[in-house]
Amino acid sequence: MKKISTKIAAFILIAIFICACNAVKRVPDGKQLLTKNQITVNGKATKSETVFNQLYQKPNSTLLLGFPLRLHLYNLANLNPDSTYQAKFTNNPGKYERKSKWLSAKQVDRLGKSFWYQGIHDFLKRTGEAPVIIDTAKTEKSILRLKYYYFNNGFFDVDADYKVDTLGNKKGKIKYKIATGKPYFLDTIQTSITTPALDSIYETIKSNAVIKTGNQYKTIDFNDEKNRVTNHFRNNGVYYFQPTYVNFDIDTIQKGDKAGVNLIIKDYSFQDKDSTRTEPFKMYKISDVNIYTDYSSNKSNQPITDSVTYKNFNLYSHDKLKYKPHAITDAIFITKGGLFADNKTILTTRYLNNLKIFNYPSVQYEIDTRDTTYSSLIAKIYLTPRKKYSFGTSLDVTHSNIQDIGVALSISETIRNVFNGAETLEVSVRGNIGSSKDLANPNNQFFNVSEYGVDLKLNVPRIFMPFSTEKIIKKRMIPSTLMAIGFARQRNIGLDKQNFTGAFTYNWTPKKNNTARFDLFNAQFVQNLNPQNYFNVYGSSYKALNEIGKIYNTNPSYFNNDTDRDLIIETGTRGFISDVLSGNTPLTSADRDYADVKSIEERRLRLTENDFILATSYTFTKSTKTDLTDNTFYLFKTKIESAGSLLSLISNTTNQAENKNGKFELFGLEYSEYIKTEFDYIKHWDLTREKVFAVRSFFGIAIPFGNSDYIPFSRSYFSGGSNDNRAWQPYSLGPGSSGAKDDFNEANMKIALSAEFRFKLLGDLKGALFADAGNIWNVYDNVTDEKSTFTGFRSLKDIALGTGFGLRYDLNFFVIRFDFGFKTYNPANETDEKWFREYNFGNSVLNFGINYPF
Incomplete structure (x- = not known):
């Protein structure tokens, strides 16, 4: 009986959904649902995304296979739930009285606002998508936008029209027909610049102009040229120059398909009392740089009580000056006697903000009235200090390759300007409790793992060395030095460990979007407490x-x-x-x-065994990502690390004795010696309408030598998990075709390739299809198992492949992710059982993650 009722319920649900799957349910009589836009340009159909983006109306969004799920969800909703609820009682007055006897009248009224009567319909309307009904007014506007688009690309004689095709059952499609005519090309390019100084400056950058003779006319090129000229002028002293002063006169009369261009820049125009005056643009120099180190609105009228002049910078303070002058002036790129430059202003505010001891700085300029030519500026930099001491706490729910779920608490104290040189000292204490079903848990406790630690970090906003590094790492690269020490202790995680770390790190930004990091040393001592x-x-x-x-x-x-x-x-x-x-x-x-x-x-x-690692490394990162919403970018990261070589050099030069294993020791430990390098590349493509295609490739190898025959566990590679090959659990793939015979399988070489197609499902719920390939191998170490070692290109046949799908819910500040991975190609299986033999839910892996894997 239970099975029959289940089938009946399923049948009813399917029937309801099929009935709701009437796409034109909300389309009024005499109207048509837009099902498709078709654009032909000069007789040929186009699929150009840019061209289609000019249209004001687009068909309802679809999922895979073209199913308009959001439209059907909208059609399921009752658009007027209040009226429907009231109609129940209007048609049957006695029903309201009967309900009011066992529920109060107020409760009956509130029932109409409940989730089942109104909330579910609000959800369906909000999550769904109203039908896109063909609107001729919007279609006409689309025609104008198409003409404007092609005009801006050099087609001055565009002809565009449209036709609506009826498809029956209240559906239709729009056919756009465009004839562009011949494109116009740029002919001679002339300049008319009234101010002689500006004309001279322009001549130095003329060869790099965006608009060139022979190029096809494009409006965007003229805007780019306008911005290029403006930026150059404003970076070379022309303080009052704006993009509006750059104009173009374009002549197409009697030139066929040619367009002559005249770049026009007139003199500076300004309001003088009741009249408008013009005069040649001036080149402005900086006569003074005044820095107000403790500015605030409530102190603006208070007198300056402390000041100092340092390297042509004037530092002022309402109270006693609390900063070493160089700590502030090192961040200032505006110099006395130099020309006004926008880029120096931007660089100054960026560097000052990066010190993290001030609120966002304000840089203002005013005319220096001491200069009778009125061609000098006083730069005023206003700095508002942050609180010297700040206390912070954070509580996070975490997920990692060791913990299925964890709760982490961190408490930190930040002390700014600790040595009066704009340094920042941070002391933090952290604790974590977690649950892991994969670790030994004899008492069957839910929270069976824990970790606590303390960290001390000192950030110095310059390269901290006994000699100057300005010729190598310019101060415009915003260099800093980080000194850190830390201690952490784990319980019930493997063998239980305590970890001592220390680092001396330099960071800088060589170019925009590039970052560099050099670890002069990175020391780690790992002690196993429960071997x-x-x-x-x-x-x-x-x-x-x-x-x-x-x-x-x-x-x-x-x-x-x-x-x-x-x-x-x-x-x-x-x-x-x-x-x-x-x-x-x-x-x-x-x-x-x-x-x-x-x-x-x-x-x-x-x-x-306990490990001691003393490493030096260099990391370079280049990313074109602009912000969190950027879906068209790439990221490249490479790292090279060397450990133990300095210690071996000292041991050899001082003739230290080797132990019975033929190795050198430090503090009674055989220290690790290896060289390691990694390459990581991520690329995202925005396919529009919230569809994104992303790929990632990774290669890493660590080679032991000298004092080591293998790589320490903490520096080795593993495969599998929510951020790797999602068809395998963490540490359960490889090495090679060995079949993951150990519990925590690791090796010293790794290849990983991933691709993911992301798309919107409903509201903030997103979907993904993915494929992950890769494996780990042993190479140049003491492992002799042929299945685990990389022996050349023929070992690439051991690259495992996992495919699957995922669901993600976007909470704005982070994304909750569930991925189902299926073993598509398993190199550990027999030759004729590698493909699709475990491609089922019984052998699938459910991964939980925070944020996207790459």
């Missing part, structure tokens, strides 16, 4: 060792009992490994099981 827990955490290693132990172990004290014969952790596992490697079991070095035990022990030692 005896190894076989509890790495269950696959224990399982493999235990199976061998059941066959070859001869010491009954290593087993938990005579029935199960499982090796006891830690005494049994360690004792059995020792017996195997020392020859106290029937196994010999020629046996496969002996090699497996040796490999298990080598991995245990590698993952349980």
Whole structure:
């Protein structure tokens, strides 16, 4: 009976949806639903996105396969739920009285405002999309915009018309027909610049003009040329110059398809009392740079009590001056005696704002009346200090490759201008509790992992070195130095760790959209607090060792009992490994099981030993992204890192003794030595109507040498997870075709490729289709397993492929993401079972993430 009722309910729902799927349900009689726009230009159909964007009316948006879901949702809504609710009682007055007996009249009235009577319809109207009905007035406006578009591209004799085709059942499409005629090209280009000084300046940049003889006429080129000329003049002292002073006279009379151009710049025009006067433009120089270091509106009338002149800069303060002069003047690019320049003003405000000790600065100019030629400016820079001390807290819900869910609390104290040199000191304490089903959890607690730490960061707004670096890293690159130390401790995460870090980092911006980072040193000491827990955490290693132990172990004290014969952790596992490697079991070095035990022990030692890493690295990033809403950009990032080489140089030059393993030690630890490089490229294409195509490619390799035979776990690569190959869980893919036989599989080389098509579903709910490819391999280290190592191009056949779909909900400040990944090509399977053998929901992986993966 239950199954029958379920089928009936499903049938009813489907029937309701089919009935609602009448696309013309809300189209009035005599009107037509716009289903398609068709544009032909000179007899040929065009698909140009720019051309279609000129139209005032476009068909209702569709999902994949052209289904107008939002239109049908709108059609499901009751457009007048209030009237419908009231009609129930108008047609049946006794019904209102009966309801009012067991509900008050006020409650009955409020019921009409409830979600089921009104809210659901408001949601459907808001989420859905009203039918686009063909409007001839808007079509006529579209014709004008099309003509204007082609006119702006050099077609001065455009003819455009349209026709509405009726498709039946209240549907129609609009056919636009455009005849452009011949395009016009630029002929001779002349200039008429009245002010001699401006004419001389223009001659120096004339060769770089956007408009050139022979180019097709384009209005945008004239606007670009106008802005180019204006920017150059204003960056070379012409203070009063504006784009409105640049005009063009275009002559097409008796020239056929040619257009002669005359660039015209007249003299400066200004209002003098009741009359308008003109005079040649002047070149303005800066006579003084005055900096008010503690400006505020309520102090503007108070006297200046402290001042200092430093390198031609005048610094003023209403109270005692709290800054070393160079800390402020290093951020000022406006110089006494130099020409007025807009770009210097912008650079100054940008640098001052980057100090993070002032509110956004204000730079103003006024005529210096001391100059009788009235061609000098006084630059006044107003700085409003932020509070010296600021306290901050943050509470975040997090998700990572280790924690399924976590709650993080951070408390910080920021001290500005701590040494009177515009430095910023930040002290922060953080704590995190989380839940992970993948880690050992004997007590079955929900919050089974935790971490706490403290960090100390000092930011200095310059390159902190004993010698000047101005010739290498100019101050216009906004350099800074970051000194940081930190401590963190983890509990119930793997072997439990405590982590000590220290860094000395230089940051600067070589060009717009480019950033550079140089870590003079980045030190990390990782101490495992619970190494005896190894076989509890790495269950696959224990399982493999235990199976061998059941066959070859001869010491009954290593087993938990005579029935199960499982090796006891830690005494049994360690004792059995020792017996195997020392020859106290029937196994010999020629046996496969002996090699497996040796490999298990080598991995245990590698993952349980403490690590000390002293690295130097350089990172360069270039991005064309302008803001969070930019969907057409690329990002390129590369990094090279070297660790341990300096320590090895010191050890060799000081003739330090090697340990029994032939390695040098520092503080009783074999320090890591390797070189590592990474390349990351992300590209987004905006396909309009909230459709975006994004790709990402990544390559990374870390090669151990000298004092190391392998890469530390914290510097190695893994594959799988919500930001990687989403058809596999984190650490569960690779290396190579080995089949992820270990619990936390990692290697020292990685290739990753991803592509994603994103589109809008309903309101803030977005959808995505994606494909992720990649894997990890061991190369140039001590791993000998052929399936795990990269041996050349033939190893690329081990690149795994995962495909799937995702749902994302945009909360403006972050995006909640769910992705379903399906194993499309699994290199670990047998040759004839690699493709689509696990392509089902039973083997799929559900990923939860915050924000987009790339």
